[in-house]
Amino acid sequence: MSRTDGSGQMIEVIGLDADDTLWHCEDGFERAIDEFVDLLLPNAEGFDRAAVRAALERTERANLPLLGYGVKAFTIAMVEAAVMLAGERLSPLAVEQVVQIGKRLFAEPVILIEGVGDVVPLLAQDYRLVMITKGDLLHQERKIVDSGLAAHFDAIEVISEKDVPTYRRVLRELRIDPSSFVMVGNSVRSDVLPVLALGASAVHIPYEIVWSHEIAMHDGSVPELASIRELPGWLATRRGVGRSAHC
């Protein structure tokens, strides 16, 4: 476990990402993409599986500035990619099936990641917990309720982009001093880099699947944990450092 931040400041508030940090998310998208490829491949002349998938990802990415993240934007991208891939061979039935892939993904039950159900209530005893997640507002709210975790959080922020200005606004609104804040999440791009830029700390807990859009590098100095089960131990060390620095 690497710990080179060493500011010595006590952590008082823990920000937790939700999708792929508290509960599984990207695996559902993976299954949906597989269904989409299965459906389109027979009519996507000249495309193999990888090319069908790449076409969907290109459409999704091109739509991001306009439509943002979440299952509804993904569903619209699937419809557009289906038209592009199958052209005149696209049947109305296939269009309907594409929409149903999206709707099923929207309705999928929340499954907590291993360890979360034990660790989050523990952390809530000693720290102020804040959930910071991006995506579709209604969908995220529903997942928060279904997760059974809401009561452990002091605040829940659904935001449209995890960038430096948005984190700055959230910390200011919640009256959180960056030096007392650590953000915990699976995405280096969304949960780590913008938070470090504000002078706060970050802990990276990778998920089994990384969405290509979220791939980003850091210089190796960010603590990386294999599981949220390691987080209380990391915080205890951090707390210890804080104490020794002040006493």
Place this chain on the structure above:
Amino acid sequence: MSRTDGSGQMIEVIGLDADDTLWHCEDGFERAIDEFVDLLLPNAEGFDRAAVRAALERTERANLPLLGYGVKAFTIAMVEAAVMLAGERLSPLAVEQVVQIGKRLFAEPVILIEGVGDVVPLLAQDYRLVMITKGDLLHQERKIVDSGLAAHFDAIEVISEKDVPTYRRVLRELRIDPSSFVMVGNSVRSDVLPVLALGASAVHIPYEIVWSHEIAMHDGSVPELASIRELPGWLATRRGVGRSAHC
């Protein structure tokens, strides 16, 4: 102007709905629906204009519990309704055109309702202003920025449903006493009734078009203004009442 609430409590915080209260919204949906009807009618055998429109509205309403409000949910409903209406006659080009209707609506510029640009800065001098709006998070955030009004608001809340529990949560989070709060909006169902249920006040400013989903009745005791330009005057009367009751 009817004023029968008569609690005598001073108004300190004004909640303002956004779509169709601060800026035009439903007229954009109306134009999009017209485009959709124009596109589908030639291939929707046995449907006239009203029936095409009704089919779209039914689909949208059936999706509401799962997909919620906003242009992305509307776009998905248009795709589904197109399949239902045109069946085997639905061309891939028409599917693409349906998606484009939704994307254009998403990208439409914000046009303030007459009077808003004058009145909101005035109100901000004397009251704490809070924007409370439902819909798609990213889209609403973009409209708030484009409106040029954000700086006048102390808080901006994008919520997924305007019901009693959600208003209760928002007022609690913003530390607003219901008796000092008035909500101003164009929808009796969303901006008036749930707020009255919490013991706060409400002012109804109807918009030129009412979405069928938002139609609701009140008993006639809620103040109804023809324009936001009448709001400062209404508040001044209210303020006077407040003062005389306390002094």
